[in-house]
Amino acid sequence: MITSPMRIDEFRAGIALLPGDLVTRAEALKLYATRRPGCPDCESACDSVRLAFSAASFGDLPAAGRLLTAAERSARLTSHAAGCGRGGLRSVRGVPGNHGRVAGHWATAGPLTAATDASWKSRICGIGYVTSEGCWGLRGWSVDRHDPTGPSKVLVNELRAVDLLLRAVGRPDVLLVDSLRALSFLHAWQRGDTEHLPEGYDLRPRRNGPPALVRLAEHVAELDGLTVQHVKGHSGHLLNEAADSLASIARRAVTERFDATGRAGGLVSSFLSSWHQRPAAA
Structure with missing residues (x-):
């Protein structure tokens, strides 16, 4: 399993491969993709974002969307390791309310x-x-x-x-x-x-x-x-x-x-x- 976080420039390059609706979803997962994973659920979210960018690089946007969905589900889990401090998507910047x-x-x-x-x-x-x-x-x-x-x-x-x-x-x-x-x-x-x-x-x-x-x-x-x-x-x-x-x-x-x-x-x-x-x- 891939466990290393993505570099900021690597994350930005991946974002550039996505259409607008997937960009918004991927940006909400930046915390999980670019910081050292703190628990197995964070690692899973990080891996899925990386794989979504890989799918997008081959032009398979439906697969990229499915992989971002997997990352979102890992990020939402309540079972994050003690002290992880994540668990749950942050509000997306630019979304009102x-x-x-x-x-x-x-x-x-x-x-x-x-x-x-x-x-x-x-x-x-x-x-x-x-x-x-x-x-x-x-x-x-x-x-x-x-x-x-x-x-x-x-x-x-x-x-x-x-x-x-x-x-x-x-x-x-x-x-x-x-x-x-x-x-x-x-x-x-x-x-x-x-x-x-x-x-x-x-x-x-x-x-x-x-x-x-x-x-x-x-x-x-x-x-x-x-x-x-x-x-x-x-x-x-x-x-x-x-x-x-x-x-x-x-x-x-x-x-x-x-x-x-x-x-x-x-x-x-x-x-x-x-x-x-x-x-x-x-």
């Missing part, structure tokens, strides 16, 4: 499942995501007359929640959404129909590049192995309820003063404890 990871001996076998949701009320929006391995994030904002969303506000923000998840954490195995309209767009993008976007959504370039949903559509079209499923909202599904609550916290935090980060972490910990204690068939 609050992101965290709750401690717990969550099961890492089986598919990595994530849920996203949005909350909209009185021109204030909140979005949130949670994963079965304890990662969570939320973002809230108020809109003005320059808002580019268009008339399909709930739909667009449901999709923005998916974008937040993929940018901050990376690809899960299973993505759960409670909006059938959002599901139809995600499935269309997976089929390669990336020009299919919500009616009225402003397609003019933003200051930081393409519109979020344009970038998201292209990203989803390139993802390998992502299963997107519908779950009925407010039906008691634990991950969906957690994502819904995170979106509500994000929306309320725009106008109210409270510890949104602390509340989010406690909420996710509670929901995930129940999620991992449920019968396997649930």
Whole structure:
């Protein structure tokens, strides 16, 4: 097994071989790739990043993406050696909102499942995501007359929640959404129909590049192995309820003063404890 860390120049050369969506994911793993591994899980993440760059050098970008997914999973494990001080992806620089990871001996076998949701009320929006391995994030904002969303506000923000998840954490195995309209767009993008976007959504370039949903559509079209499923909202599904609550916290935090980060972490910990204690068939 390769255990030596990558040099900074070697890491930068590898980054240069990747397309934009993979660059963001690889940069989040820089700590694991360029510092001396502190435990077997860190070594595994380091090895996978190195192999991802090798695959990219041969033009095999799907394999590079799969190897980065393996690195992300090693980085998220809770079993890092004592004193390692890593364990868990850091928030990706440039990804807005609050992101965290709750401690717990969550099961890492089986598919990595994530849920996203949005909350909209009185021109204030909140979005949130949670994963079965304890990662969570939320973002809230108020809109003005320059808002580019268009008339399909709930739909667009449901999709923005998916974008937040993929940018901050990376690809899960299973993505759960409670909006059938959002599901139809995600499935269309997976089929390669990336020009299919919500009616009225402003397609003019933003200051930081393409519109979020344009970038998201292209990203989803390139993802390998992502299963997107519908779950009925407010039906008691634990991950969906957690994502819904995170979106509500994000929306309320725009106008109210409270510890949104602390509340989010406690909420996710509670929901995930129940999620991992449920019968396997649930």
